[in-house]
Amino acid sequence: MSVRTRLLKRDAGKARGLVAACALLAAVAAAPASSAAELSGGIVRIGVISDQVGPLSDPAGMGSVVAARLAAEDFRAQAPDLKVEIVSADHQNKADLGSQIVRRWFDVDGVDVVADVGNSAVALAVQSVARDHNKLVLYSAVATTEISGKQCSDTGLTWLHDSYNLVAGPIRRLVAQGLDTWFFVGSDYAFGRNMISESRRVLAAAGGRSLGAVFHPLGTTDYGSFLLQAQASGAKVVAFANAGAPLVSTMKQWHEFGMGGAGQTPVAQLMFLTDVHSMGPAIAKGITTLTAWYWDLNDETRSFARRFYKLHGAMPTAPQAAVYSSILHYLRAVAASGTDATGPVLAAMRARPVDDVYARGARLRADGKLIHDFYLVRVKDPAEVRGAWEYYDVVETVRAADAYQPLAESECPLVHTPAGPDGAAGVARAGGPTISPR
Known part of the structure; x- marks a missing residue:
């Protein structure tokens, strides 16, 4: 036909x-x-x-x-x-x-x-x-x-x-706790570059500073040079804008190099349940991330x-x-x-x-x-994991109305009059996301 x-x-x-x-x-x-x-x-x-x-x-x-x-x-x-x-x-x-x-x-x-x-x-x-x-x-x-x-x-x-959902709440939360200098390690394609760009924008608005960023190819297996640059920056937070196998390998090497004891806080800006399963809770313990859904x-x-x-x-x-x-x-x-x-x-x-x-x-x-809603989760300590795949503690719920960039700030050409679609969809109004206890 x-x-x-x-x-x-x-x-x-x-x-x-x-x-x-x-x-x-x-x-x-x-x-x-x-x-x-x-x-x-x-x-x-x-x-x-x-x-x-x-x-x-x-x-x-x-x-x-x-x-x-x-x-x-x-x-x-x-x-x-x-x-x-x-x-x-x-x-x-x-x-x-x-x-x-x-x-x-x-x-x-x-x-x-x-x-x-x-x-x-x-x-x-x-x-x-x-x-x-x-x-x-x-x-x-x-x-x-x-x-x-x-x-x-x-x-x-x-x-x-999207990148805004994933970074806005955690960045504001950590900067408010005094973790106000950041260094970024990201995948060198549209995802990693967009996430770091969004992160820097939100970080500056929250009163924090970016001390630099480095990008690695998607297929690389040796992250040593990238991690050393992050360590040399002296940033309080090292944020990883990668996911899947790259994040797993990065965090394993972070652990092997003993970088967790250097006083820098690692943040996984996008981490999936399978990433935690692959690296194991002994390596992933304590890492926080934002997720839209969790099976448990x-x-x-x-x-x-x-x-x-x-x-x-x-x-x-x-x-x-x-x-x-x-x-x-x-x-x-x-x-x-x-x-x-x-x-x-x-x-x-x-x-x-x-x-x-x-x-x-x-x-x-x-x-x-x-x-829709999002959940701020923390990887459990290995002693708290009751069985395979039961890795997260849900710390807080980010309500749908607070999780998204306001429609009034959208660059989408389809959005002509923000007040109309915004009200009809029941989405976030002006201002940043707020996080409420679950």
Whole structure:
């Protein structure tokens, strides 16, 4: 079938979906609301793309594919007649490869929506492809603020976090405690550079000072020279703007060099549960980080985690939980709108709150960010760890209304009048985030 024929069929499906949308919104909870006739190709095809075997694969990778399949499984219980297919690919942390895969998915393979992505540089390339094709992308662990800032798109939705979420609260908290000089060690690509840029901006506003930064290649294994530069700076805080295997290796070498006894405080600006598992609590103990989700929060999250563990052999990370949530919310919107055409589905996604094991009552903001709570967590001392994967103490909750850069400060071109979308989405007003006890 040609691209033109598929587009014509999709436009017809869009028109039928708009006529039926109101009735379907009321009926979706009680009965299957969509039929194959309303779907392009008679099926909803979801593409999950991530680093599947490389340095960023542990927090997402094949676990994200498992999360996507669980979302499809749970959705089928609500709408068994709606066909869903999950396809996946490894972008190998290469922006050109990632964009090529996604373009082929859209042009040839009939993929309706892309999920995960992870790598910030790949995400910026995919954003452009998705915009050109008017297709949705559901970003998980993409930290660069560019995705929902200067490079925002109405088809790009960020489900997990960005650099501002991750650094603003911890920096203000530590500076207030007197830890006011910082040195940064970051990955040398879009994520690390954006995170350090955001950190320096927030640090200056909080009254702190940056004493320097150094960037390492993504594939390096020897971090000695970077750590020595951090030590020589004399900064009270050494902040690591890397994640996955690079963070694990960095912290192991920090420990091996005995740098923890030099009076400098290490801060992981983005640390995943799998990172702690890989380095072990003896090395990670005491490190604080901000996370959007933790499997051991409550009975509901623990139940989901057990299902996931049976399939993947590891507890789910926050990015994997975000993949599950974003795909489930997307599928519910397809059922509600009666079509997989981007416009009606996006409208349905924005019209209803996200309500699942990942987030309750969360809504999409005008710049494409899902607004939800975060948790400041601390890695337990090894003696306090009762079993594998039970690594965090939740210290404080950062409420959704306080966790995000105010919409009035957004550089997203889609945000024309901050007061309107801000109020409608119920997001943070002017001022910095506040942290409240859990």
